[in-house]
Amino acid sequence: MSASVEPGHPEPPDGEAIIAQLKEAGVGVIVSVPDIVTSDGLLWPISKDPDFQLIRVCKEDEGVSICAALSYSDTRAVLLMQQTGLMDSLNAIRAIAMDYHQPVCMMVGLQGKAPGETVLGSASYGVRIIPPILDAMSLTHVGIENDTDTPHIAPAINSAYETGDALCFLIGQSPIWTGESA
């Protein structure tokens, strides 16, 4: 699946809608290392939302293991992090998510990607290498660039837990938060 974006829709996605999709998919646990792209629009609201148990980890690969282990009790979880943490966790993802075929769901903020540019066309080396790396790992990725992408989240998570396939959302713009401030 391509992570390329549609240049005609530059407005950032609504964080409240993304969170609603997570709830619709039955996600009850968020495991995270803070990421500046998703901090205000996702992580801070999630941290104040009683529908989620937030597990703050020291390093992202901890989260890969936690999410995989939670799947045994059918507890749905999402690992929220930056692409730097994704890169740091590749061996854990390779082994635990891919070799073991386990439904580790990740949501990754692409720090350094400018609004309006595609992921593959990003001026940031650290951003544009992400889709080819995930492709090489056969890891499904879904671009979340604006509100038209958001409805794909719940179905993708449902599919991941039904098939056991790992999944990675790539958040290309900082979600905005228009919901109630806690």
Next chain:
Amino acid sequence: MIRRDFALSALRGLIKPRDLVVAVYQSCFDWLALCPRDLNYVSTGAMGQASSHALGLAIGSPERQVIVLDGDGSLLMNLGSLVTIATVRPQHFLHLVFENGVYEVNGAHPTPGTGHVDFAAMAIAAGYQKAVSFSELETFEAALPALLAADGPVMAVLKIIPGEAYPRDYAYIHSAAARENFRAALNRNDG
């Protein structure tokens, strides 16, 4: 120093049917030979990740006792997990660290800090409720029931030497069957 298989045999006598045991490397191979059971979680995948898998299991099944059979080299790769675990504070969580000072299955090269690192002190500093080191089997055996009953997370560091050489069955620990056996048993016992 404690023979690892003797320490594991002591633990075997106290394991309850619903307990979850997460094991890595040689401790895992020894444990599988000494105490084969479907609720042994052996598919940790990447080195250092046992404690994090165990935390995930503890969050998903908070009423169950979770026991981690970790190695010193493995834990050194994931020291941050001590802080994460202490923050979540799973109540029934016993973290056993088998300290032999070497990467046993990777050529027996020494770990950094061999003989100087104090894992129990690290655990306490990270926020574990209790952490104790043992170098004599009898002392460990006497303390084990209380360690299992204590509010977690609890760490016990065992200064060990190898015991009987049990076969290293990597094919099993990485197999889909091992994971499916665990999943089926976990959900069967949840009923």
